[in-house]
Amino acid sequence: MTTGNNITINGIRKMLYRHDNFLVFMHENPDADTIGSAFALIYTLRSIGKKAYPVCCDKIPRSLMFLTDDERFFGTEDLPEDFTPEFLISVDVASPTQLGKYHFMAAKIDLSLDHHPGHEEFAQYRFIDSKAGACAEIIYRVICRMLPDGIPEKTASLMYAALAADTGGFRYSNTTPFTHKIAAKLIEYGANHAQICRNLFEMKTKTALSAEAFAMEHVEYLCGGKVSYVKITEKDKAEHGFEDEDTYDVINVIRRAEGVKVAILSREKQPGIFKISTRSTGEIDMSKICAMFGGGGHVGAAGCSVKADKADEAVERIIDECGFDR
Ligand SMILES: [Mn+2]
Incomplete structure (x- = not known):
């Protein structure tokens, strides 16, 4: 306690x-x-x-x-x-x-x-x-x-x-x-x-399932496969009709890939602000890393909002804190 x-x-x-x-x-x-x-x-x-x-x-x-x-x-x-x-x-x-x-x-x-x-x-x-x-x-x-x-x-x-x-x-x-x-x-x-x-x-809305399919298609693997990452922009949301809640489970799809230690989802909240959701297998304390950006959570599941010009830049900053060899 x-x-x-x-x-x-x-x-x-x-x-x-x-x-x-x-x-x-x-x-x-x-x-x-x-x-x-x-x-x-x-x-x-x-x-x-x-x-x-x-x-x-x-x-x-x-x-x-x-x-x-x-x-x-x-x-x-x-x-x-x-x-x-x-x-x-x-x-x-x-x-x-x-x-x-x-x-x-x-x-x-x-x-x-x-x-x-x-x-x-x-x-x-x-x-x-x-x-x-x-x-x-x-x-x-x-x-x-x-x-x-x-x-x-x-x-x-x-x-x-x-x-x-x-x-x-x-x-x-x-x-x-x-x-x-x-x-x-x-x-x-x-x-x-x-x-x-x-x-x-088990039960999902059809748009939530489309968001998961989108994630599977657009996931990127970084740091020799230790990090899985997907971004969903405002444009993606408009194009596919994703609402915020349709994307909640996307992180749980991309974290499943073999060898992945940290999974990161970036959602554009408003221009220049990215809502970052993370998962880890437990070796890396994501609550500590997200706290550096004003967020928080648990060792294995945490989130924060990061200001940056682009989603990739926001995510780079999170990945830097994970300490993996590039
Ligand atoms: Mn709780």
């Missing part, structure tokens, strides 16, 4: 019981961990008579709307008028930047639950466990204390989805015995694991 935690799981339980009106913040470009963690916590708070609402700066990608009952927008402007939040929580949020347009609210967050090793402290109370495979592992520990008689099926499914997604279907090195133990418990509580895994890992 990282130092800097100033509250225990039991302390969190007590604090949640002491308040009535909650906001739960997710990170930008929401993934299944931040969504599953937020909604599991929200449903649990509501089940004990509290009011709780989700907040996210970005819309929920279509592929993850099965987690939010087809709701897509969770801006603060969508909150009921008669609701006055009094306790703010963030889940799976590593830094104020990750709150996107709500970054100015970071100092008002009362409690941060997170598992990113490079967590930047911003909340008054923090529980950060960088050994947790998903933030949902922390949420599970909190919810178990709050619902000692058992977890409802829907809440169990949300946490299962979070665990499965962040561990790549229990395949990545962040998967621990505890991850599997929780997953087993969640299935006992009724989590629909087969359907969740189909939704997360």
Whole structure:
């Protein structure tokens, strides 16, 4: 456990019981961990008579709307008028930047639950466990204390989805015995694991599949095959009809090539700014490298935004930090 935690799981339980009106913040470009963690916590708070609402700066990608009952927008402007939040929580949020347009609210967050090793402290109370495979592992520990008689099926499914997604279907090195133990418990509580895994890992929109085909066709191998790299420009997006969310999984396609230690995807965010997503087999710590560019993440999966004239230039700068022979 990282130092800097100033509250225990039991302390969190007590604090949640002491308040009535909650906001739960997710990170930008929401993934299944931040969504599953937020909604599991929200449903649990509501089940004990509290009011709780989700907040996210970005819309929920279509592929993850099965987690939010087809709701897509969770801006603060969508909150009921008669609701006055009094306790703010963030889940799976590593830094104020990750709150996107709500970054100015970071100092008002009362409690941060997170598992990113490079967590930047911003909340008054923090529980950060960088050994947790998903933030949902922390949420599970909190919810178990709050619902000692058992977890409802829907809440169990949300946490299962979070665990499965962040561990790549229990395949990545962040998967621990505890991850599997929780997953087993969640299935006992009724989590629909087969359907969740189909939704997360198999089913794709046709444009997402085209984006993957595009990546397979345009991937470049650098540093003697140790780096795989693909760029998607604004022009490519317009030409092929790719939306941002269609390209989320592209990185997972190009990382699979034999011999590849680092995979890099560059997406043009706006002229001169490139959103870089990276994966590594674990030998190179991508969270450290991305942190040099103001980003972050995990050893094996991290991202950042890089200013440069061209995508190739932005990616060159990342590759330089990897230390491979050219
Ligand atoms: Mn996570």
